[in-house]
Amino acid sequence: MSNFDIQLENFEGPLDLLLHLIKKHEMDIYDIPMTAITEQYLAILDAMKTINLDVAGEFLLMAATLLHIKSKQLLPKIVEEDQEEEEDDPRAELVRRLLEYQKYKEVSQTLDSRPQLNREIFARVAPEPEVLEDTESGFVAVGLFDLLEALQEVFKESQEPHAHEVNLEQLSVTDRINAILSSLQGKESIAFVDLFSGGLKRNEMIVTFLALLELVKLRMVRFMQNTHHGTIWLFPAVALDEMDAQDSVDDTLDPNVGDDTFGYS
Amino acid sequence: MIPLIRTLEMTLLDTLELTPLIEALIFAADGPIKAERMAGALEIDQNEIMLAIEALREDYAEQPRGFFLQEVAGGYQLRTRPEYADYLRKLGHSRPFKFSRPALETLAIIAYRQPVTRAEIEYLRGVDSGSVLKTLLEKRLVRILGKKDVPGKPMIYGTTREFLELFGLPDLSSLPTLKEFSELLPGDENEVYTERLPLLVNDDIIEDDN
Amino acid sequence: MIPLIRTLEMTLLDTLELTPLIEALIFAADGPIKAERMAGALEIDQNEIMLAIEALREDYAEQPRGFFLQEVAGGYQLRTRPEYADYLRKLGHSRPFKFSRPALETLAIIAYRQPVTRAEIEYLRGVDSGSVLKTLLEKRLVRILGKKDVPGKPMIYGTTREFLELFGLPDLSSLPTLKEFSELLPGDENEVYTERLPLLVNDDIIEDDN
Numbered sequence: 001m002s003n004f005d006i007q008l009e010n011f012e013g014p015l016d017l018l019l020h021l022i023k024k025h026e027m028d029i030y031d032i033p034m035t036a037i038t039e040q041y042l043a044i045l046d047a048m049k050t051i052n053l054d055v056a057g058e059f060l061l062m063a064a065t066l067l068h069i070k071s072k073q074l075l076p077k078i079v080e081e082d083q084e085e086e087e088d089d090p091r092a093e094l095v096r097r098l099l100e101y102q103k104y105k106e107v108s109q110t111l112d113s114r115p116q117l118n119r120e121i122f123a124r125v126a127p128e129p130e131v132l133e134d135t136e137s138g139f140v141a142v143g144l145f146d147l148l149e150a151l152q153e154v155f156k157e158s159q160e161p162h163a164h165e166v167n168l169e170q171l172s173v174t175d176r177i178n179a180i181l182s183s184l185q186g187k188e189s190i191a192f193v194d195l196f197s198g199g200l201k202r203n204e205m206i207v208t209f210l211a212l213l214e215l216v217k218l219r220m221v222r223f224m225q226n227t228h229h230g231t232i233w234l235f236p237a238v239a240l241d242e243m244d245a246q247d248s249v250d251d252t253l254d255p256n257v258g259d260d261t262f263g264y265s
Numbered sequence: 266m267i268p269l270i271r272t273l274e275m276t277l278l279d280t281l282e283l284t285p286l287i288e289a290l291i292f293a294a295d296g297p298i299k300a301e302r303m304a305g306a307l308e309i310d311q312n313e314i315m316l317a318i319e320a321l322r323e324d325y326a327e328q329p330r331g332f333f334l335q336e337v338a339g340g341y342q343l344r345t346r347p348e349y350a351d352y353l354r355k356l357g358h359s360r361p362f363k364f365s366r367p368a369l370e371t372l373a374i375i376a377y378r379q380p381v382t383r384a385e386i387e388y389l390r391g392v393d394s395g396s397v398l399k400t401l402l403e404k405r406l407v408r409i410l411g412k413k414d415v416p417g418k419p420m421i422y423g424t425t426r427e428f429l430e431l432f433g434l435p436d437l438s439s440l441p442t443l444k445e446f447s448e449l450l451p452g453d454e455n456e457v458y459t460e461r462l463p464l465l466v467n468d469d470i471i472e473d474d475n
Numbered sequence: 476m477i478p479l480i481r482t483l484e485m486t487l488l489d490t491l492e493l494t495p496l497i498e499a500l501i502f503a504a505d506g507p508i509k510a511e512r513m514a515g516a517l518e519i520d521q522n523e524i525m526l527a528i529e530a531l532r533e534d535y536a537e538q539p540r541g542f543f544l545q546e547v548a549g550g551y552q553l554r555t556r557p558e559y560a561d562y563l564r565k566l567g568h569s570r571p572f573k574f575s576r577p578a579l580e581t582l583a584i585i586a587y588r589q590p591v592t593r594a595e596i597e598y599l600r601g602v603d604s605g606s607v608l609k610t611l612l613e614k615r616l617v618r619i620l621g622k623k624d625v626p627g628k629p630m631i632y633g634t635t636r637e638f639l640e641l642f643g644l645p646d647l648s649s650l651p652t653l654k655e656f657s658e659l660l661p662g663d664e665n666e667v668y669t670e671r672l673p674l675l676v677n678d679d680i681i682e683d684d685n
Contacts, residue, residue, distance in 0.1 A: 012576055013602035058602045100599055103653050108583035110651045112574060117641045119571035120560040121545075123552055124343075124502065125295035143635070144432050144619040145612045148446045150366065151373035154389050209392070282539075286562060289541030289555040293563055306565040329492075331499030345499040352496060353503050356516040432621075439621045441630045449593075449609040 014062030015101040017044060022098070029098060032091055034073055038066040069094060176211035180234075184221070190234045283309075284324070287317040297340030371397045372406060372428070376440060379423035380410050386422075398422070406431065493519075494534070497527040507550030507640060548639035549646060572614065572641065581607045582616060582638070586650055589633035590620045596632075608632070616641065 011017045021040045022029055045059060072090035115121045184190060195208055212234070215221040222235045290303050300318065304311040318341060322334050332343045345353060364372070371394050374386050386394050401407040406428045412418040424437070434440060500513050510528065514521040528551060532544050542553045555563060574582070581604050584596050596604050611617040616638045622628040634647070644650065 012580060013600060015601035056602070062601070097599070097601070101601065104580055104583045104587070104599060107587065107651060107653050108576070108579040111583055111586075111642060112579055114642050114651075115557040115560075116571060117554070117643065119564075120557040121643065122289075122293035122555040122563050123506075124292055143615070144434075144441060144621070145615075146364070146369055147373045147376065147432070148441060148443060148619070150369040151377060151443060152446065154370050154374060285539040285541040285556070286559055287541070289559045290562065290566060292542055292553070293555050294566065298566075302566070306562055329495040331495040331497070332502050343502070345503050346495070349496055349499045352500065352516055356500060356504070356508075356512070434621050438628075441619050441622055442628075445593075445630050449605045449612070 012105075013056075014059050015098060016105070017041065017059070018062070018094075019098060019102055019105075029095060032095065034066065034070040034091065038063075038070050041066055065094065173207055173210050173214060176207050177215060180208075180211055180215065181220070181236075184234070184236050188235070195234070283307075283313060283317040284320045287314060288321055291321075291334070291341050291343055294340075294342070297335075297337045297342040299340040302340075365397075367392075367394070367397045368400060372401055372424075375401070375407050375422050376424050376428065376437075377443075379437075380413070380421040381423075382413055382419040382421055384419060493517075493523060493527040494530045497524060498531055501531075501544070501551050501553055504550075504552070507545075507547045507552040509550040512550075545643055546645040547643050548636045552640075554643070572616075575607075577602075577604070577607045578610060582611055582634070585611070585617055585632050586634050586638065586647070587653060589647075590623070590631035591633075592623055592629040592631055594629060 011020065018037065018041065021027070021037055021044075022032065025036065025040065027033060027037065042063060045063060048059075069090045117123060180195065183195075195212070212221070220236065286307070287303060290306070291298055300311050300314045304314050307314070318334070325333050330346075331349065332345050335342050335344045367390075370390055371386055374389050375381055378385065378389075383394065383398060386398070398407065402409070404427075405425055407422050408425045410421045410423045413421045429436065496517070497513060500516070501508055510521050510524045514524050517524070528544070535543055540556075541559065542555050545552055545554045547554075577600075580600060581596060584599050585591055588595065588599075593604065593608060596608070608617065612619070614637075615635055617632050618635045620631045620633045623631045638644075639646065
């Protein structure tokens with residue numbers, strides 16, 4: 001087993017690897033010996049190949065850059081008037097990048113050493129918001145990322161062919177409510193997504209969703225979510241055996257629910 | 266505060282040291298926390314915990330604090346003093362602007378597809394969007410641009426200046442594209458969506474809003 | 476408790492009465508709370524709030540408490556003292572972010588260079604950073620600020636309020652100082668510190684919520 005593999009794991013990229021070589025061989029970063037460092041660098045890439053590591057394109061690109069700089073150094077200098085003095089050294093840009101990268105590499109470690117919330121320091125855990133209790137004012141703080149994500153979801157959804165005819169006879173919100181309640185029976189909770197699994201058609205999903213909304217309205221279930229975008233859980237709001245005392249759910253339902261909401265199609 | 270210094274050798278932490286730690290545990294717990302649970306985490310005797318809780322209670326009684334220690338559901342919890350309820354409620358109401366998922370989806374569609382009709386929004390979302398649309402209109406994030414010149418003359422919607430302000434955008438052309446967003450994802454399974462977007466955005470849509 | 480009844484008509488609450496109320500407001504808030512928000516809810520001058528916060532801070536310094544008052548993300552929050560970390564972790568209500576080195580590096584670059592494009596990040600790091608960027612966006616430590624007004628209109632990124640909260644920073648100007656240069660010799664400690672920070676900080680970078 002080569003002793004390279006443990007090391008290689010630790011390199012973020014070619015700049016990181018170069019910094020490592022400069023440090024290890026005590027090179028002067030402002031006067032990098034190109035021949036030495038290129039040899040060292042290529043040796044590591046070879047080692048990566050021998051142990052069947054995929055050498056990422058970035059590493060190969062850097063190898064080419066190193067060779068290019070080396071070859072430029074070998075060429076006789078042609079003084080160009082337009083060029084700044086600094087640019088005369090073909091290594092200048094590489095040195096700049098290395099110094100810059102090192103700066104951020106170090107500060108990221110400084111940052112990580114600070115006491116972090118939920119790692120060293122804890123704040124009071126605010127009570128969990130009840131999802132859907134307050135639908136319109138919602139609970140998700142929003143940024144452009146959320147907006148894009150929402151849009152992507154919408155388009156992902158609408159990729160599937162649309163069924164324009166909704167067969168109302170097959171679907172009843174009431175039936176779906178009873179089905180959900182019976183699947184909650186004897187359980188503490190169900191995951192929201194589980195109610196939508198099993199290849200439901202779009203209209204079946206809508207009915208399921210309406211059933212859930214109705215259950216929330218009737219305060220028979222509650223939705224809870226632990227984190228942003230976390231799993232949404234469905235809990236019975238009252239013990240289910242208490243609910244059995246109510247003969248049927250049907251009486252409490254708004255009879256218009258299904259019809260109204262399907263009006264759009 | 267009466268310092269209860271114990272001489273017992275067995276315990277790692279005396280009550281004086283233990284009290285703020287117990288306060289921290291109760292403070293950070295996500296609900297009432299039982300003395301035995303704290304004893305378990307600290308690997309000390311439950312009696313030690315009880316002494317610290319007692320010290321904490323005395324401490325709170327001695328000087329005015331914003332909260333008090335309540336024994337509830339077999340555990341302990343810090344709760345704000347009831348006389349502050351009005352102020353706390355007031356604060357609860359001035360919450361930052363937050364969105365539900367449906368609102369966000371609808372807003373995203375309007376932002377990227379404007380001018381857009383309600384039917385188009387609902388076709389994309391697959392659900393009725395009337396109430397969400399109403400909320401967005403009320404919050405002045407969306408406005409009616411006019412009527413579409415097709416049979417039925419449906420209303421067309423677009424975003425407002427407030428929308429731009431909320432997202433910190435100088436104008437609609439600064440909306441990031443879904444294409445670049447998709448490129449953040451490894452693999453190319455998202456390529457399907459890229460061709461659909463961005464829709465051309467008419468700058469003058471928001472002009473008259475200023 | 477000495478009731479200090481003030482005769483001044485202007486203020487409803489004096490600092491001594493106000494302090495526990497402010498403590499309650501900070502305690503009950505679901506994140507760092509701004510002084511101006513408290514001032515708004517109590518309908519008093521912000522200076523009064525600041526006096527109470529100062530009193531609270533002194534109070535916490537005087538006697539050992541389980542938590543301390545931290546100024547973070549432009550507001551105030553009670554947080555447990557770091558020395559209790561082990562015990563609190565044991566109680567299991569911690570879901571700390573586990574940063575990979577790429578994630579930390581990318582986050583650092585965004586924090587110090589914002590507004591910054593993905594291409595700039597990748598040039599600095601020398602590697603593709605799309606998936607790391609996406610993770611940071613999902614964790615809400617980074618957000619899209621808009622698009623850069625250059626050809627191709629790339630998205631520009633910046634850090635969020637959550638970023639400040641996570642690292643306990645009052646604002647972006649409190650970021651640790653970048654070391655301009657450090658000797659790369661092994662074990663060499665000759666580090667030159669420079670004050671080349673922070674880059675201009677736009678208030679609206681963190682203004683998005685709260």
